Amino acid sequence: NAGVTQTPKFRILKIGQSMTLQCTQDMNHNYMYWYRQDPGMGLKLIYYSVGAGITDKGEVPNGYNVSRSTTEDFPLRLELAAPSQTSVYFCASRPGLAGDTQYFGPGTRLTVL
Amino acid sequence: QKEVEQNSGPLSVPEGAIASLNCTYSDRGSQSFFWYRQYSGKSPELIMSIYSNGDKEDGRFTAQLNKASQYVSLLIRDSQPSDSATYLCAVWGRGAQKLVFGQGTRLTINP
Numbered sequence: 001n002a003g004v005t006q007t008p009k010f011r012i013l014k015i016g017q018s019m020t021l022q023c024t025q026d027m028n029h030n031y032m033y034w035y036r037q038d039p040g041m042g043l044k045l046i047y048y049s050v051g052a053g054i055t056d057k058g059e060v061p062n063g064y065n066v067s068r069s070t071t072e073d074f075p076l077r078l079e080l081a082a083p084s085q086t087s088v089y090f091c092a093s094r095p096g097l098a099g100d101t102q103y104f105g106p107g108t109r110l111t112v113l
Numbered sequence: 114q115k116e117v118e119q120n121s122g123p124l125s126v127p128e129g130a131i132a133s134l135n136c137t138y139s140d141r142g143s144q145s146f147f148w149y150r151q152y153s154g155k156s157p158e159l160i161m162s163i164y165s166n167g168d169k170e171d172g173r174f175t176a177q178l179n180k181a182s183q184y185v186s187l188l189i190r191d192s193q194p195s196d197s198a199t200y201l202c203a204v205w206g207r208g209a210q211k212l213v214f215g216q217g218t219r220l221t222i223n224p
Contacts, residue, residue: 031210042201042216043157050210058211090156094212099145099164101203102212104156 001026004105006091012111013081021076021108023091029103030096032074034058034066036087037107043090049074050096081112116140119202119215128224132189136202136215139183145209146178146185149201151217157201161187192222 007022025032034046035058045058049068063085065077074093078085088109092102120135134148145164149157163169163176163185175188185204189196202215 033211043214045211048211056210098209099162101145101147101159101162103159107156 003027004091004093004103006089006105006108008108009106010109012113013078014113015081015083017081018077018079019081019110021078021089021091021110023074023076023105024072025074025091025093025105026072027093027095027103028071029093030071031094031102032068033092033094033102034064034074034076035090035092036060036085037090038087046076046089078110083112086110086112115215116206116213117202117204117215119200119218121218123219123221125221125223126192128192128194128222130192132192132196132220132222134187134189134200134202134218134220136185136187137183138185138202138204138213140204140206141180141183143180143183143204145205146176147203147212148174148176148185148187149203149214151199151201153198189220194222194224196220197222 004025033048035043044060047066049055091105094102126132148161151157161176163178169176173190177186199217199219201217206213
């Protein structure tokens, strides 16, 4: 199993541009999450999904959109990028069983200039 | 009150000593607790999970849980420079759909 994979690893955007961060897991996990982590700070939940077709907002959803058309993929869309979205973005997944926990992808480092 | 709070860092410990990391949580109904380690520039990785009161040992790591005091800790014995990282405490939130993370404690082991 590759686990949770994310692409791209790095990206520089100009203000106002849009992009999609890709996240794929091959563990047949029901739950998937998107976090952002600013330098020296903790993890902030952007969006999460409890299964294909079901998504919900986390604590910092503004400026982002998600979709979950398959179990494997959970892309994060940034519309009209702003410097405040400069961060490291982590995708995570979990099976959805009692007592389980999340497994993280390697992250995407995004800079908006 | 934050849902999950960790002792403020950074924490500096000499090599070979015991590093003690602490975490408190607000939801008395929480059942599952986790410690993640995050090296600089890397993603968090799970190092310990604990579900019952008491101690759980895994190599040099010991997790301790006290549900009555709503307190979970991580002890690292014989600390090594490779243990230098940020340690994140995590607890399932209400409904167990979202893992709630503490702000992390940065640990530095000095040779």
